[in-house]
Amino acid sequence: MKRRPIYRILAGFGLLLLLLLGLDRAFPVPPAPLYSPIVLAQDGSVLHAYLNPTQKWRMKTELREITPVLRAAIIEKEDRWFRWHLGVNPLALVQAAGRNLFGTGHTTGASTITMQVARLLEPKERTFPNKLLEMARAVQLEAHYSKDEILQLYLNLVPYGGNVEGVKSAALLYFQQTPDYLSLAQTVTLAIIPNRPRGLVLGKNNAAVLRERNRWLRRFGAAGLFPKQDVEDALLEPLDVQRHAAPTLAPHLARRLVRQFPRQAIIRSSLQRAKQSKAEDLTRNYVRRLRELGITQAAVLVINNRTRQVEAYVGSADFRDFASQGQNDGVVAVRSPGSTLKPFLYALAMDRGLVTPKQLLPDVPTNFQGYRPENFDKHCNGEVTLERALAYSLNIPAVRVLNQLGVPAFTDKLRQAGFRSVTRNRAQLGLSSILGGCGASLEELTNLYVTLAAEGNYRELALVASPQPLSEKERGSSSKKSHASPLSFFGGEGGVPRQAGTQLISPAAAFLTTDILAQLTRPDLPLGAASSMRLPKVAWKTGTSYGRRDAWSIGYNREYTIGVWLGNFSGQGSPALTGADVATPLLFDLFNALAYNSPNDWYAPPAALDFRLVCAESGLVPGENCPNQLIDYFLPNVSNGQRCQHQREVLVSEDGSFTYCRACAPAAGYRRALYPNLLPEVAAYKEAQGIPYRRLPPHNPQCQQVRGGRELAPTITSPTANTEYVLNHHEQQQLLLSCATDGEVRQVHWYVNDQFLRTAKATERVFFRPQPGPLKISCADDHGRNTDVLVTVTELE
Template sequence: MNAAAPWRYVRSLWPRFRGVAVVLFLFCVIAWGLDRAFPLPPTPQYSPIVTAADGSVLHAFLNPTQKWRMKTELREITPALRKAIVAKEDRWFYWHFGVNPFALVQAAARNLFGRGRTTGASTITMQVARLLEPKERTVGNKLLEIVRAVQLEAHYSKAEILQLYLNLVPYGGNVEGVKSAALLYFQQPPDYLSLAQTITLAVIPNRPRGLVLGRNNGAVRRERNRWLRRFGAEGLFARQDIADALLEPLEVQRHAAPTLAPHLARRLVRQHPRQAIIASTLSRSKQTKAEDLTRNYVRRLHELGISNAAVLVVNNRTRAVEAYVGSADFQDAFTQGQVDGIQAVRSPGSTLKPFLYALAFDRGLVTPKLVLPDVPTNFAGYRPENFDKHCNGEVTLERALAFSLNIPAVRVLSEMGVATFTDKLREAGFQRVGRDAPRLGLSTILGGCGASLEELTNLFVTLANSGRYAPLQWIVSRPNATASPARSKGEVALVSDGAAFLVTDILSQLTRPDLPVSYESSTHLPKIAWKTGTSYGRRDAWSIGYNREYTIGVWIGNFSGQGAPALTGADVATPLLFDLFNTIAYNSPNDWFQPPASLDFRLVCAETGQLPGANCPNQLIDYFLPGTSSTQRCEHQKEVLLSADGRYAYCRACAPVAGFRRELYPNMLPEIVAYKETQGIPYRRLPPHNPECQLVRGGAERAPSITSPLPNTEYVLNRGEKQQLLLSCTTDNEVRQVYWYVNDRFLRAAAATERVFFRPAPGPLKISCADDHGRNTDIRVIVSEL
């Protein structure tokens, strides 16, 4: 047969069917035009719900029309629910195109001749059309309903139409949809219901006013059992399943909608306003435990004038937030419980010190055993004090961090530079610090900036993750996901793994003042690294801790900003932190952080923590970062030339040719000498310098340093008060006496560590200080009177 014959045959048929094709084409064009001209009603407005990582509902909100209409997902429509609804409402649902013609003819005959039960022959699709556009029941509206049903079938699959139906069916009052009814009456999602509960929800929509759960349970149970027997007779479900369902009692009442994690729920709904279901990373069990612990703990603090707290729990491995407690009681308007303490910007106190020291490790400025001065110091006008108002003279860095000493921290920040520190905080997501950076000074490290619990907690998550920073995760990547959160942007290495470990190692030590008294010998002390903080005026108490698995941040205080005498991180925040770890992370693996390969050990001088010099007999082992840590040699002792009787010291210029001896003396900073002098701490003092020496030893760098007043500063004195100006300085430890001059006129002589007060005349002043070795320092200030 010729291959072209079939095509010739088809062409021969074309004239016969051309008219039919044209009619079909015109019909499709008209249908498309009508569909565009009269689009389907918008999808229903759902009640926003926030779910936990396992899919359970944490918090639900009314929709904009004040109805409970929670979206039922396709996966939540169980085979039992689907079979019951289809068998009861529309047996030919999967076979028709939105309208069942035979049912329409049958219903028309019944209604016309009055035989049998009057019915509208509505399919499930037609019911969806009516629920989307409620109208009065008239013949015209019925025809429009039929058209809409066909339109729905053209736009949606059968599964989606059934889903729409189950989201719109009424259950009395302001409850609509299977999921809303399941949660509000059975406190379970639809896919967790028993067969009896499923059939109960299938039969109520036909009589939502007469079959009200919690009010007409007897009538509902009878109707349920009637349909169960009918389904059993039709073989829709197994005989034993029907028998068990018939015996199931029906004792239900309406419950309140879930209200866990109210602060995070509102935050996520604001961020995703058009999303019906927001899948958060929260763990339902951890959230419940954290809320209960926080609420009960704060109740015990009320008598101390403390009314609120906030808690954040983060999984270190995924950075997923697993518990989010914005306040102790969201419903307590008196204590401003609706304020979100996780996002509230407060003074962070001392909680930034670990990050500062980690940065200092990476810049080679310090090592754990390095000795730092802890004495009253004037940093260009800023005079910090330790929390207990006490100075320790000299301390190692690890002790300065473990005891949260302020003065050493300010010294390290001064050496590093405030801009360097705030730039790193900006990289770590500190928004207020980023905005205020140009105005921030050395007080930043003691809480002189603004930070939130969210930012601070993630900073400690960074330390727990070997110094790598990434944003916290709030929602999972898929609504049905139970493990992995949405992927974040690339991680940023803020500090090295070695620096992060050194900080962790120090923060996990137990010999520290912020260990609560009740835990000193407790077996319930968790294995964590933690840091406390207390803001100025005792307005904020912080305690943030971490192990390998979790980081938990705790803030306690009053949202009004009112301070309280008992409000300190150690006394009130850390006990809650320990309780949270013992409750939430009790089954965490018992492994701990291990030193990374970037760290090594070396011997250092026990007196200074520096590499041993020529006169360092006492040495100990210290961590260091090879290629980064300082290699400066220790010079804690200096060689001094003495007269034979030890009464005088010589400089190189005045030392005799013979008749002198060499001895080692402490080589201390001037501020350390001044501290020992004022505190009466004995130390080995240099003998006076050779009185016959006529040369000035040393240079400008060894001259006295005037610590008060500050150079180039204006001082305003009140005429009505006896205010005076303070003169003080620091000098080398061999200086015994200094001489003060004002405008080149001698004022008085004083001991090197003595504080001198005088009342100057208004105007510009030149203040000079000379020591007993002839070295001199000048500064200029302005004095005015009011």
């Protein structure tokens, strides 16, 4: 019988608890405040800030930014018993009621910090019923959040006049520092304003703010809150502040990240503040000097090769330049890449064993199934080594190598390297893709060069820093209550997981490509050769798109890869817009500023690479007739082991006037001689250009042997097979006939629709006026070998 009162008490407590839980569910905690999205640099400093959806500056103050000085000043001034009460201070309520009823002392409201948070979360008219609701909300908040979290909420919501709310917003806009970098005097200044945000306005009432600040400093000193000397120093600190604009560094990346993480109040980017600021200044000033040349925009990307983090991101020369479309992001804009893909092509070709650095490639006018590329300077060199073709960015050798490698194999690697435009249009791409015929962004191209710098290993770039571990204090303060996560309430920091790489090219091929690109003479050395020892060593490549609409220059060393694009977002070209002349100077300005006097730790040849002797005339393994030899790199068991045949042995008459074949060689009266074994197109080019070479004498005219063989038949270089030609009747336009032949051929015979047209020299260009309709063009050489092509001619009246 005696236990019944205890059961009744427990039952009463149970019912009360159920009632409170029911009320908590029926009236949940107010939603999280709408914060101003801010983007941080890697060191935690604010790069860019935006107004929140209600057009207020309310930047989230993190727990680590609430310094002991700020915490002590706020609690001492606003709520001394904050750490001990459960949201409502009964003693303060009794004291306030006594003062208000009997008129003794100042009239007060006895609001605790938690009650103020409740009022700031749900602003209401100040009435007695609303005060009771405020007290109930305060108790509810205490049940859901730790004391540090409640203090954090308070400091994020307190008003500072106008549209400025929260201590972090005030610190940045008035002192240009985050709260954890403020002095004692500045911290106390921000602690005293929230109670009088209209009377104590920084920048307008600085004198009144100074008097109030010093009054509170003396009170804090008398209470022993801060050391006496610190207080005396703070009293001497002047207060000359004004409101500043919010930080606006890296506007393009900030906008991109805010769109990518729309629910996060704080996004920690991978950018380095000093590098970002320097890159923006250099880019803006450089483009300002180019405006008279019709060049108005630029974009820059700086990547740390070891971490794959983007440390500087400049989307345009000036974000606020609306006339030049400065808000466009040149880092992600898809443009024509020009010649910037050539290093990657040659690296892939070396991995396939198709080429080596010293191997000679034909650089002559060539028709690739209807595609006729030209070098940038409209000049051909006959034959060049691969390393020269890459160093001087020659177009025709690059197209020839792509033709050998195969467009699908090349574009498949670009797809693996994250080229989105190539992935979408892969079926439509052809040989022109190596000369800018495919779309690419600065971000994609620069990461491709990071892959070369990383020995062929590809990984996606990181725009957001990895999540930072919490300190012991932050871990302790955020683990007290578990009903709501502080990160979900206040917004968290974005991060990217570390990714495993994809080996796109071998380390050996990457090294050989880097070795070639590093041999180019820097444009800034002739004027500053004395200080060149302090300049960073760089491997670099330029590119210029068709019509001079885009200029590229991308360089790398072991530490950094920097990509530069210049042009106009309107797509308008400029005669001065070339990668070598316009983009490269900015590239080296950036390298010199960001990596000056850095250790030039350069690449070493990988173990998979070896040396061998090659013929100087072809770059192939020496044959029987290769007296001139040199050393070249090669990939064992991969590189082509074909023997050099740059010369061939032929039978010639004693006077050297004609040659014999095996069928017509006499028993005596001839000798053996070596002659250049040139490709037909190379021989035709040298003949047309008047370049001297040892030409094979004509074949024995008395020979009765008819030598067929389609492999030595003439190659018709014009017109192109299966092509429609539209000729203007009034302009009397004609069709060009040309071919490439074996070195022994002296004459060719041209036929149109099996009707004889004329006989011409093997290297002669023949013009004629065709009739409209389908045409069969035939070319027969003086050895009886024949080739046909079919074309269609349409005539415009």
